[in-house]
Amino acid sequence: MTMSQIILAVNAGSSSVKVSVFATSEQDQPKQLAVIQIAGLTAPPAKLTYNRGDEQIKNREVPDVKSAQDAYEHILQHLTSDSGLPELSHADDITFACHRVVHGGDYDKPARIDKETYHRLEELSDLAPLHNGGALAIVEAVHSKCPNAINVAFFDSAFHASIPTATRTYAIDPTIAERNKLRKYGFHGLSYAFIARAVAESINIPLDSANLIALHLGSGASACCIRGGKSLDTSMGLTPLAGLPGATRSGDVDPSLIFHLTSDAGKLSPSSTKELHITTAEEVLNKQCGWKAMTGTTDFGDISKRAEEGDEKCQLAIDVLVDRIVGYVAGYYVKLQGEVDGLVFAGGIGEKGAGLRKAVVNRLSCLGFEIDEAANGKPGDDTVVEIGAKGAKHRVLVCQTDEQAEMARQCALQAEELKNEKSA
Numbered sequence: 001m002t003m004s005q006i007i008l009a010v011n012a013g014s015s016s017v018k019v020s021v022f023a024t025s026e027q028d029q030p031k032q033l034a035v036i037q038i039a040g041l042t043a044p045p046a047k048l049t050y051n052r053g054d055e056q057i058k059n060r061e062v063p064d065v066k067s068a069q070d071a072y073e074h075i076l077q078h079l080t081s082d083s084g085l086p087e088l089s090h091a092d093d094i095t096f097a098c099h100r101v102v103h104g105g106d107y108d109k110p111a112r113i114d115k116e117t118y119h120r121l122e123e124l125s126d127l128a129p130l131h132n133g134g135a136l137a138i139v140e141a142v143h144s145k146c147p148n149a150i151n152v153a154f155f156d157s158a159f160h161a162s163i164p165t166a167t168r169t170y171a172i173d174p175t176i177a178e179r180n181k182l183r184k185y186g187f188h189g190l191s192y193a194f195i196a197r198a199v200a201e202s203i204n205i206p207l208d209s210a211n212l213i214a215l216h217l218g219s220g221a222s223a224c225c226i227r228g229g230k231s232l233d234t235s236m237g238l239t240p241l242a243g244l245p246g247a248t249r250s251g252d253v254d255p256s257l258i259f260h261l262t263s264d265a266g267k268l269s270p271s272s273t274k275e276l277h278i279t280t281a282e283e284v285l286n287k288q289c290g291w292k293a294m295t296g297t298t299d300f301g302d303i304s305k306r307a308e309e310g311d312e313k314c315q316l317a318i319d320v321l322v323d324r325i326v327g328y329v330a331g332y333y334v335k336l337q338g339e340v341d342g343l344v345f346a347g348g349i350g351e352k353g354a355g356l357r358k359a360v361v362n363r364l365s366c367l368g369f370e371i372d373e374a375a376n377g378k379p380g381d382d383t384v385v386e387i388g389a390k391g392a393k394h395r396v397l398v399c400q401t402d403e404q405a406e407m408a409r410q411c412a413l414q415a416e417e418l419k420n421e422k423s424a
């Protein structure tokens with residue numbers, strides 16, 4: 001019998017770092033011990049929230065924390081000095097550090113991070129300069145603060161390795177596409193893997209027969225068509241910019257629009273570094289569009305409230321999102337030939353935005369989706385909840401997705417394999 005091991009699952013977003021602590025032994029599913037988050041890195045002061053068990057223990061500002069590295073160091077210090085968490089009292093207690101890496105290129109499964117994988121991940125940052133940086137900075141921080149931990153990368157793109165060739169191919173010069181690896185990759189895959197498993201279990205069907213249309217609506221938003229438990233299509237593309245609009249991202253626009261939005265499209269943006277080049281076009285479309293540009297805030301809860309009070313800009317932002325979402329759902333409905341086990345809402349907006357869910361489902365009534373207003377208004381705390389009307393043709397569900405839990409689950413399953421993988 002092996003002793004219990006500690007898995008740290010790290011989810012570095014563009015503006016936050018979320019870390020969940022799990023204990024696992026060979027026989028068991030990982031058990032969550034604590035969750036800690038530092039949010040608001042791009043809108044200081046950063047804020048820390050800490051939950052252990054079912055208790056909310058801390059919620060306070062941490063003005064000294066300014067970067068992803070700072071955040072990790074602060075989080076590690078906090079966890080190891082919490083006497084209520086004796087399982088993790090020293091950095092060496094961590095066996096595995098799991099990292100959510102948004103862009104994994106051709107990787108279709110998790111990889112232990114050695115010098116070679118680290119270098120490959122750095123190269124991939126060229127394809128996703130705004131997304132992989134935070135995760136790599138934290139890999140460095142773990143390497144220096146927790147030298148005995150095994151670092152493993154879990155890719156947001158891996159779940160989409162099953163997308164068929166015609167769907168992932170852009171209509172561009174195939175030689176250049178091959179050389180520069182230009183294709184649809186898709187993201188939010190850890191979330192979609194979690195959703196597919198949790199929903200299949202909840203509605204009592206085998207995962208490999210689950211046909212779902214899933215919506216991960218957070219500060220980045222995407223849709224995914226899941227057939228037989230696998231990704232058949234998704235709305236994000238080469239980078240997380242494509243598809244649905246988000247908090248600060250435009251989503252799909254006519255590609256030539258960028259030249260009308262700024263005359264500096266091809267120039268380097270001031271946020272470029274010596275190692276990492278970001279064009280003004282990337283900067284503008286990723287950081288200066290979406291809800292922020294349309295309404296002045298990135299908080300969809302606030303946007304919903306203001307729309308109810310009659311704010312026209314906020315109402316338009318909601319209408320735009322609903323319009324794009326129903327377009328994807330309709331397309332995916334056809335891809336699944338109408339054989340749909342459920343439409344699933346997830347991510348911060350999907351889980352908390354009752355008004356948005358209702359607006360989307362109402363527009364989909366011709367396909368057989370119908371909302372149960374009472375259930376939609378108060379979906380409760382279960383991981384998966386049905387919010388569709390009884391007797392409707394298709395189910396509608398809300399899933400509290402958890403990317404850290406998905407990493408921990410996969411890590412525990414492959415623990416021995418990962419330990420034996422060569423590391424430099």
Ligand SMILES: Nc1ncnc2c1ncn2[C@@H]1O[C@H](COP(=O)(O)OP(=O)(O)O)[C@@H](O)[C@H]1O
Nearest residue numbers: 013218219220298299300301347348349352353
């Ligand atoms: N009551 C609410 N109604 C609608 N959206 C909400 C509500 N509360 C929070 N949100 C949205 O959830 C988003 C965060 O979602 P989350 O999935 O946690 O984000 P991230 O992509 O950063 O992981 C916030 O940016 C906010 O727009």
Ligand SMILES: CC(=O)OP(=O)(O)O
Nearest residue numbers: 013187188218220240
């Ligand atoms: C891939 C992506 O957009 O991630 P997030 O929603 O965390 O920004």
Ligand SMILES: [Mg+2]
Nearest residue numbers: 013218219220
């Ligand atoms: Mg997210």
